[in-house]
Amino acid sequence: MNSESRVSVRWPVLVVAAAVLLALGAGAAYVGLRSRAPDRSPSNEQAAIPGARVPAAGPGTEQPASSPGASAPLPDVVVTLGQEAAERAGIAATTVSAGTTPGGVRAPGVVEANAYKQVVVTPVVSGRITRVTADLGQHVQRGQTLAQIFSPELADAQTRYISARAELEAHEQELARTEKLVAIGAASRQELERIHAGHTARRADVESAASRLQLLGLSADAIESLGPGKNQGATTNVPAPIGGVVIDRLANVGLNVDQATKLFTVVDLSSVWVVASLYEKDFALVRVGSPATITTNAYPDLALQGRVSYIDPQVSPETRTARVRIEVPNARNDLRLGMYAEAFLGGEGGSPAPMIPRGAVQNVGDRTVVYLVNPKEPGTFVEREVRLGMATGSRVSVLAGVRTGDVVVGEGSFSVRAERERLGLRAVPTSAQRTTGSTSDTQSGPKQGHPTVQDARVRVTERSFDPQRLMLRAGVPARLTFTRTSDKTCATAVVFESLNIRRELPLNVPVTIEFTPDKAGEIAFACGMNMLRGTVAVQ
Template sequence: MNATSRLFAVTAAAPLLLGLAACRPAPEPAAPAATADAPARSAEVVLLDDTARQRAGLVVTDARTVERADAIDAPGIVALNEARTARIGSLAEGIVVDLRAQVGDRVRPQQVLATMHSHIVYDAWAGYRKAKADERRLQTELRYATDAQARAERLYAAKAVSLQELQRAEANRASAEESLDMGRTEVRRSEEELEHLGITNGEDPSGESGEQIPVRAPFAGVVLERLVTQGTTVTPGTALFVVSDLATVWVLAELDEAHVSGAQVGRPVNVRVAAYPSEVFTGRVTYVGETVNPKTRRITVRCEVPNPEGRLKPEMYATVEIGEAQGRPVVVVPADALQVINNQPAVFVAESDTQFRLRPVQPGPTRDGLVEVRRGLQAGDRVVTSGSFILKSELLKTSDSGE
């Protein structure tokens, strides 16, 4: 091909090449290089500037180590301390004539709660008076017999009486002593009969009071039940009042049989009730049941808990935490630091003032507002407590936009 032909071919192909070049897509612009001070965003990191952090109200706390004993949690119920509860019944047949205590009253030891009219009191007083009169008579007879013996001894020494008369005087004195001992025994018996009826021998039995039996509180406490009204006819054993000292209460925990080895007499317990969610009432195990409930497969554990202010009320539901004797060091964080994201418990760890990383953890039991972290944190790690839910929302928002 000569030079003229080649020039013609190039000239003819030029428009075609220009058309193909026009149809080819333009190259994408190169991404700008990341700056050295901008951290790479990821699905586990939340970035907040100072303004956003203050608006979220973030509070950062160090994870720390505390001494904590393993514990067993069990449902329970507050009950009366039966060792300090009296179910007072009638001691004799009679009629209630006066009520001096109402439900809710705080009573003193031996305070009269009610009085009953009963003819049996007459017989008790008559027996007491007769026993006292016999005692005085026998004391006089003993003094006479003692004087007679002393006189017989002087006369016998002067050979004015026979030995037989002296021996008779000695026998009379010994008999008088024996009779007086028997008389004093009868006085004690009659006093005990009056005391059984709630009457002391120093009370004035004259008039209507001579037929009345006082119903007394055996110890200080609160009247929980009044089971009679004025004019009620009662017989021996009729229930009258229930008085309980609420300074201590029982908490009956229902413990799964698999955990009974952790409940031993003397172990410390922490009790919580819904009425006071932020408070813990401490006590100890006093009894572990001997049998398993065949329906629930649980064992009743009795705990005694001081209740000086009376805030624990019988029949309250409770949560009982039975502690181990020895504690162990555990890492804890405030309970509000814990979040659940994609069904995984996690916390946000502050890597700087503006960068917060999600870290999965294995939580343990929560106690006194602190949750144990068994895996995922070390003491000294800075975790977000207040405001951690805001970080969770920001993280989920970023994940949704990334998809």
């Protein structure tokens, strides 16, 4: 092969290499220019404006969905209802008042009988019940007859007493004659001593028979009146050992009983126990003698005062709680056994906080809001997100969102919320509140008309459902999402007893419950152990 042929072979290779190099250079230049190009998206242009505030979105406004877990409050939403419409809806304003947030701890509890004032009634004789005079739930006085029992055992004991007493009387007469004979020398001292010993034995027999009759329920006067032809009969009464209420009755006519048979349970309800469950982290806040305030769902305006009388030294390994016993006066019998109650323990060291009526609060998704009144524009309201504290009676403290002196809708707030949903108004979250890939039907709302689904989210914490009270509208499908955020809680399941719904709550896993409230009222829900409770108010 010569030199010319070698040159002709290398020339095509050089051409291909040059083409590849040109292509690589063009690609690098294109990428560099794209990386320097500014982002002209509308969201970036809006975010670049200093101090810009995103307005409330109307029915046709597109918006990104807010994250359910966003902690920053949403912007205010202005709702215009009109003065006449507000008057027709019965909307009433109230001023945010100054109050004090209690400094104690709340714990769920159950009303139980005072064990020191509860007696199980059993018969003192064996036999057959011939009469029952006490009914279940009846108030009885101490000593009142509850039942009558025919007892062959009682009849036999009376016969033994009468026989022993007759023998004693005969021995007493013999002893008197022997003493006279000894005095005149007609009887020996040995004979007198023998009769003395027999007399003592007979007296002991009489006393033993009398004691037996007392144990069988006969009084001293009744025993004294016994004699030949004067027995008291074989029927004995079963008296009430204490005054109180009959909460259990097992006695029926014809039932054969003995001394171990349970006939009645009588309990004095003048004072009861509220047994609450206290978490480990709250042990330092409560001690024996601490004051306690008891409230119930049955009587929301009634607060009963008591004191902690006992704290269980053992902690339940399942719930990590200790039982706390609170003794509460119950003169009017408002508290019934088995009733759920809420105990507020401690109560010292409270802090000042604004207070609003419970009716002023509405739940929008997983957030709580109130509606401020605009005094300059009647019929115009401002929806503002608030963070609530503890409730006291019919009022609840506000930790953030409003201040003392603000005017809010106290009655009829649901009508304002309904108008907001009808208009499709919703707060658009700021860029700091937005997250990618999450949806929130409650914040986006419907495009027009009434909402097709009512959404609400409930966090299950160590101590309660958050929020504990939800507001829904009758006739509109509801979707409630429960998320258990703590493993140190008894709420491993949620139960809607009236709806026959029970759902397990795995840790940090949202569980959705769907139903349609058909009428106005309240729907109660609770944890699987019936310790933590909440309410769905349907309007």
